[in-house]
């Protein structure tokens with residue numbers, strides 16, 4: 001899954017790079033992948049997309065689940081949960097790809113699945129909304145509607161023994177918030193990923209809210225995290241505090257050792273002294 005900050009970066013780059021290009025041909029499933037998902041038969045993608053012009057791109061926070069990049073091309077909407085790459089005319093294409101768009105100017109766009117990925121293609125109405133789609137729009141932390149009251153409301157009705165990681169990064173309670181952005185958000189709030197919701201004080205909830213807002217903004221404004229690559233295959237400019245890259249180094253706040261543990265389908269990274277359990 002592409003996470004929230006990177007979908008904003010990708011959509012912005014697509015808007016600046018691909019708008020106005022016409023799709024000459026589309027090839028889906030050229031290198032079959034067990035966990036690549038399409039809408040209908042991938043062999044039909046060329047008929048759906050050839051001749052369409054790219055008219056816009058949105059971070060997938062609207063009418064499809066978070067963690068997607070949406071590309072509007074005329075009356076079709078492409079929804080991608082995979083990395084997306086741009087290749088200028090004459091540039092080499094990746095060896096393996098699950099979606100390839102060739103444009104009229106000789107440039108290309110490719111999607112290559114990592115682990116799993118969706119490359120959906122729907123007929124869309126004049127607002128770019130897929131026909132028959134009725135997913136409720138949830139505000140993202142980048143929107144004013146995602147305020148303290150809204151954040152507090154997400155917690156209502158949840159089991160008090162639920163961990164903070166389960167609260168933030170599962171069930172798409174916050175669209176596009178996944179296990180990648182989690183670590184720095186919790187480090188900035190000085191909260192251990194396994195802390196239970198019932199053990200959070202009002203001050204903790206406040207710190208958590210502030211960190212969700214500010215950490216995600218820093219990641220987006222930095223061009224994405226340095227563990228991820230953008231449309232041009234460049235690493236993001238946001239320096240992760242906690243990731244596989246930083247694990248060998250001391251904590252930036254206290255100088256102590258960082259820790260990695262497997263927890264709830266994925267690794268958690270934390271500083272045991274800054275984020276005591």
Ligand SMILES: [Zn+2]
Nearest residue numbers: 251254271274
């Ligand atoms: Zn520390």
